[in-house]
Amino acid sequence: MPYLELSLPCTDVSQPRLEAALEDLGALAVTLTDAHADAPDEQAIFEPGVGEQPLWGEMRLTALFPEGSDGDLLLAALESFDAGLDLGGAAFRVVEDQDWERAWLDQFHPLSFGRRTHIVPWNQDLPEAARDADAAVVRLDPGLAFGSGTHPTTALCLEWLDGLDLAGREVLDFGCGSGILAVAALKLGAARADAIDNDPQAILATDDNAARNDVADRLRAWLPEDAPQRDYPVVVANILASALDLLAPQLAARTAPGGRIALSGILAGQEDELLARYAAWFDALEVARREDWIRIAGVRRAANAATG
Structure with missing residues (x-):
C-alpha cells in the first residue's frame, strides 16, 4: 500500500515542536535525515537514540501519512500550529511501505x-x-x-x-x-x-x-x-x-x-x-x-x- 510522504527542513531547535505538530495531524511515522546529504535517496533514517541529541544542526524531517491525504490541507494545518515554521522547503512524494520498513530495519x-x-x-x-x-x-x-x-x-x-x-x-x-x-x-x-x-x-x-x-x-x-x-x-x-x-x-x-x-x-x-x-x-x-x-x-x- 502506498503512503504520502511529507519532508520539511528543520533545525535542532524547531524539530521538537514540528515533530509534535506532525504527530498531532496523524503522521504514522516521523524520522530525520541530514539536510546536506548529497544523495537524498540514500540518506539513512535517523531517530535520536535514548539520551542522544540529533547529530545535525540542519535536518529534513520526514512524516508518513495515509494514501489520499491532502498535502495542501496538511501544510495549512501546520502553519496554523506555528506560523514561524519554515514550510517553503516542503516536498511531497508517494512511497511504498516496503521502502520505509527496509530503512527502519537497517538503522x-x-x-x-x-x-x-x-x-x-x-x-x-x-x-x-x-x-x-x-x-x-x-x-x-x-x-x-x-x-x-x-x-x-x-x-x-x-x-x-x-x-x-x-x-x-x-x-x-x-x-x-x-x-x-x-x-x-x-x-x-x-x-x-x-x-x-x-x-x-x-x-x-x-x-x-x-x-x-x-x-x-x-x-x-x-x-x-x-x-x-x-x-x-x-x-x-x-x-x-x-x-x-x-x-x-x-x-x-x-x-x-x-x-x-x-x-x-x-x-x-x-x-x-x-x-x-x-x-x-x-x-x-x-x-x-x-x-x-x-x-x-x-x-x-x-x-x-x-x-x-
Missing part, C-alpha cells in the same frame, strides 16, 4: 530501559544483556505504527513500566501505536493488557507484535468505540498534550482507585497545565524529563462526588 538496534527491559528488532540476535533469566525482551516490528522505543516519549514510559511491580496486574495502553508498551508490560509480569488506538494500522501492528512475542493470548487491541468500559490498576497513555487534556476525565475513569498512571507525549513547558488538570483525580503527581519531553505519573484517588 534500528537493540535498546535497554531500566533494569530488565530490552527492545530488540525481530531480525537481530539478542545482545548479551538481554540473555539474563529475568530479562523482559520485546521483539519488535513496528511496521507503520508509532513506537519503537527510540523516541524519548516511549523511552520514558518503558522506564516507568520497568520500575513497577506488574506481577499479576492488568494494564491499559491508551494510544498503543505499535503495542510496544502493552507487550513490554506483559513481559514484565502483567497478567493481561488491553491496548487502544484510533488508527486501524496500530491495531494490526499491535496484534502482530503480540503474536511475535507469544503474548497474543493475553493482549487485546481495540479501536476506541469497541474497547471495554472498565478501569485498570495500571494505565499508560503516550499520546500528545492536547489529547491528554481532552481525555483527562476518560483516563481518570479508566484508572482504578489506588492505580497508577503515566502520561507521556508532553513537550517541556506543557506540563504545568496538565499537572493542574490531573490533580483533580490523582495524587503524588511527579514529572520526569528526557530531552525536550515530559512524563507525568500519579496515583488515582478514590472517586468522589466532587471529582468523579
